[in-house]
Amino acid sequence: MDFNDIIGHDNIKNNLRNAIRNENVAHGYLFQGAKGIGKKRMALTFAKTLLCEKSEDNPCDTCPSCLKFESKNHPDLIVEKPEGKSFKKEQIDNIQRDIRTFPYEGNKKIFILEDIDKMTKEAQNSFLKTLEEPPSYVVIIMTVINSYSLLPTIVSRSQLIKFNQIENSLIEYELKNKYNKDEKQARFIASFSNGIMGKALKLCESEEFKVLREDLIEIIDDLINKEKFRVFTFSDFFEKNKENIDDIMDMMLIWFRDLLFMKEIVNEDLIINKDKISILTNECQKIPKDKIHDIIKVVKRTKNDINKKVNFQLAIELMLLKIQEV
Structure with a gap:
């Protein structure tokens, strides 16, 4: 060393x-x-x-x-x-x-x-x-x-x-060359880690995080596809993973940010969830741009409410219902 x-x-x-x-x-x-x-x-x-x-x-x-x-x-x-x-x-x-x-x-x-x-x-x-x-x-x-x-x-x-955050490109390079991550995986982890190498390495080795992300993406997809009767089942996922709620809310914000970027037809290189591009493309066709803006506001407000120690279950259920409403 x-x-x-x-x-x-x-x-x-x-x-x-x-x-x-x-x-x-x-x-x-x-x-x-x-x-x-x-x-x-x-x-x-x-x-x-x-x-x-x-x-x-x-x-x-x-x-x-x-x-x-x-x-x-x-x-x-x-x-x-x-x-x-x-x-x-x-x-x-x-x-x-x-x-x-x-x-x-x-x-x-x-x-x-x-x-x-x-x-x-x-x-x-x-x-x-x-x-x-x-x-x-x-x-x-x-x-x-x-x-x-x-x-x-x-x-x-x-x-x-x-100590300030380091460039995502440095983290991405390290993950690809020393930890054998493919380009799409390295890009997501580097972007999600927000310039913090220790967080990137932890996520890189965490099977729990991979499962968490896959489950969350499935829930978001069901919400966009208007699976109305499953909202309260979805809230169980958030309760079960309460200790990881900051990561979950950040993943949601990044996901809807990607949808917004796809609506605006920006450079595909800016998409963070590039490994899930087929799901994003499908969802992008089902949800208007102004509704994505509304969802991002709802998620940000819910994250802020949770940090203020409001009733956790109520905050999550309201968020899920509002996402379906839009």
């Missing part, structure tokens, strides 16, 4: 490598970005490079330090994440104690703290003292989805690095 194995985030990779080359590594880093976007992988690669005995800005993969790192047995790498919903006081105490202990090997000791926003305010205040005056050999890399929940002083004492 080295920087060349990380897809996208070129500016971040270059900045971190330059910091190592120029001996300008900060004591505290705050990696901010969506879940699955690559924060932890970047943190681990950065840590591995800092601990490497030979290389200047990329791990050599052959020195004793790199070998210990790959076997997850390096004494100077400490990775901590919340136990349950938050960091426990014992964890913070242990981290602070370990920070004051000299490296066992080399001249660096690296701490990777995941989901730092799950520290209580009390724990953040306690940890802040360490972050303000860390020993010279310590590098602390913290990850967070959003830094707004952190104490401003923790953010100001760290070098904030924001």
